[in-house]
Amino acid sequence: MDKVPIGLNFFIPMPVVLVGTQVNGKNNFMTVGFCARANANPPMILCGIGNNHYTPKGIAKTKTFSVNIPSSDLLEKTDYCGLVSGEKTDKSHVFDVFYGLLKTAPMIKECPVNLECKLIQTVPLPTNTLFIGEIVGAYADGRVLKDGKPDFAKIDPLFLTMPDNRYWTLGKYAGDAWSAGKNLIQ
């Protein structure tokens, strides 16, 4: 096993989401790769967003945001929302939106899964801030459900890797969690 030091700036593979906000009265969408579940119960999700971005201004004001999962067929629009800032470009017409309980967290109709979140906590870090939100509403297109549950093969999510700056699709089913390792229990 030859271990080689690599650059410290390694990124684990990132699920790609679109964060929806209202900033200065307009809907805005931002592509985010620093996103993970934060808490199991109640369900919370976090987004790490650069401090110089436009989206944080909206979250600070409305204390709400949405997290939308784009399918791979939305790759172009998803990348576009990461290329241009809402500060200079009106992205409010890139997607059709709908609302759930929160009237300031626009959700993207074209994305197969949508979460509306109430801001719980912000964690300021040197170049980014973590926005931790409680999931207060979750929605999916009927076509991506199987027995009432989200089917990830149908959701067809995107991943981002860096520093090679590539998008990837979800691969094959590889095994069952909390099951595949049972043979190793003594």
Place this chain on the structure above:
Amino acid sequence: MDKVPIGLNFFIPMPVVLVGTQVNGKNNFMTVGFCARANANPPMILCGIGNNHYTPKGIAKTKTFSVNIPSSDLLEKTDYCGLVSGEKTDKSHVFDVFYGLLKTAPMIKECPVNLECKLIQTVPLPTNTLFIGEIVGAYADGRVLKDGKPDFAKIDPLFLTMPDNRYWTLGKYAGDAWSAGKNLIQ
């Protein structure tokens, strides 16, 4: 577009990592799905870990931990580390380890990429705590590098989806980030 309310407990697809710690003088490995980059510069990564787990005891003591990326051929061992707690089961012999700068952050030789992290901040939430660490060392197997950069197809990482509790591989290259959406810029 028929949007259907789904359970609030939706999880975006999660990159699977193994967190290495020393707890009560023994190496321990835990499977973690709540993991993301937290800060761009300096590079920081975060892990959300259940408050009743064994791993937090080690991080609290040593202020260090490692993040290791298992390939899909380590699926069984990876799942095993999520099935049994270090509190009751000695997992120190499941993997071979090596050390970098930090002598209390055991890294897993069998994993193609390894990050050693110094604890920067903890964020307590109701059922989980976020452990935010600065990446102070990063290592990879020579075989997964291409032109000196990590090649994610060779790393062959795993993803976890819930609530269907399935592991998945990385799929196909789908496009270039900060590029694929350029056609939409007016």
